[in-house]
Amino acid sequence: xxxxxxxxxxxxxxxxxxxxxxxxxxxxxxxxxxxxxxxxxxxxxxxxxxxxxxxxxxxxxxxxxxxxxxxx
Numbered sequence: 001x002x003x004x005x006x007x008x009x010x011x012x013x014x015x016x017x018x019x020x021x022x023x024x025x026x027x028x029x030x031x032x033x034x035x036x037x038x039x040x041x042x043x044x045x046x047x048x049x050x051x052x053x054x055x056x057x058x059x060x061x062x063x064x065x066x067x068x069x070x071x072x
Contacts, residue, residue, distance in 0.1 A: 052065045
């Protein structure tokens with residue numbers, strides 16, 4: 001019974017591999033460019049970003065606060 005379960009698992013793993021390869025083969029490999037160009041302006045002014053973090057005694061970061069961003 002264990003041998004049959006191993007064979008079934010192997011067959012399912014191979015089937016999953018073939019499905020993944022088939023899905024990957026359908027992806028487009030060409031690149032396209034955007035037409036035209038436009039100027040990009042900053043949305044937050046000149047306020048610099050700030051970041052602070054809280055670290056616990058084990059050295060794990062528990063919280064990150066980012067400031068200097070606009071509400072919009």
